Amino acid sequence: MKIADKKNLLDAYDKYAEHIYRFAYLKIGSQENAQDLTSEAFLRCLKYLEEGKEVDNFRAFLYQVMRNLIVDFYRQNGRISSVPIEDINEVDSAVSLEKPIAQNIDIENALKRLKDDHQEVIILYYLEGLPIAEMSVILSKNEGAVRVSIHRALNALKEVLK
Amino acid sequence: MNNNAIISKIKELKEIKPSQEWLFSFREQLADQAEIKQKTGFFSVFEALSFQFKPAYAVLGVLVVILGGPVALAKMAKSSLPGDVLFPVKLAAEQFQLNITMDQATKTQLEANIFSERVNELSSVLASSNVTADQSRVEKAANEVQKQLVSAKAQLNVADKNIDTVAVARTVGKQAATAQKVLRASLSAKNSTTGVSEKITEVSEIADKTEMKALEILVNNADKTDSKDIAANIGDKIDKTSQTLKTYEEKVADKSVSDKVAINASLILDQSQKALDEAKVSLDKDDLNGALDQYKVSQALAEGVANIVGSASSTPVVK
16 A cells, blocks of 8 residues: 555545544434444545555545445444434534534434435535535436435425424 | 525534544554555565664664564564564564455454454553553553454444354454453552553443444344353343442442532432343343343443542542
């Protein structure tokens, strides 16, 4: 593995670890498991580089890996729809004290009630601000399909929040 | 609610962040792993040694020849401990072995052996007569165990058709339990500085969480494994927590603890004990899932008491 790759990986970690973690957290609902999966995503990226392969876009690569890890996680643990008890004490560290906690939990719970692909486009587009071109790579859909998904996802979220 | 209001709510979720401690700690591990993965193969053994010594390469080259080459060097490094000059050589040799192993079952066994080796190293360092003087060595050994635990726990979360997850969970669970025993023993010996005690407590918590993760997998797959073993494991944990709760009761009853703290702690202690009693009832009924769920509730509440009691005194709290 080249030294430049190592530096790029650590740069990617500094830039994207928090975003990848947030994606995982909103999908699986547990801080601890989200941290574990984020660790695994970066370790897999390291392994990929160590095999001599190249990564053109670390962010897109990491989101793709994380999506696959979450599928495996669901397969092994089932879908989790509530906040696990070990995270109850840590709600204060994850949520700003400036906003009422109930508001943030509302939107989080509303997201969980959406279908997987609607959840993902909401998180990637509105929360993480990814361009549609990059989202189409991550989600393996053409750009037109991504735009339609975004529109439908927002409507679905609106319905849930009523 | 209009679209702008919804989008504004979505953006509030940016406040969700991982713990800073985990962020920095894993970055260190990732950087270490990347460094180690560069050092593989015969030349990497040479590089690992030169990284430690930093003398002229010509002198180092002579040293390698005298010692019989990089392979002989790796053999000499086998008994090294964290903090020793040859320890990076030992890690490089292990990584090389992992990289050239193609068979997944063999690889899994190798990883298990490496995990055991890290725990044995920690045990050796702690048993050393110079342990009080050489706290940095203890911290390095604890760090190496932590890396293994984090890696093992991450693996348990991922389903891979090439890996027998139940077998991995069984092995990882036992190793995490062994690591916890070694770590607890070192805290009980009270020969560590505060900084090292905090490190050991941190690693002990990770070991506990790794063991719990492994136990969850075994309970979810009770049909594929020996449920008596799992029941005995859960029973042990219930007994240990029961003793821990008694310790906390004594601390809470201490006169130095303020009334307000004592009342809060007592309320949570009662809830924790109640959950533990329900765990025992579930275990008696062979309801392993129910027993584990109630045990986890009890443990989470006990952690709350530990934080209250811990802030009322300066002693690191052992689980």
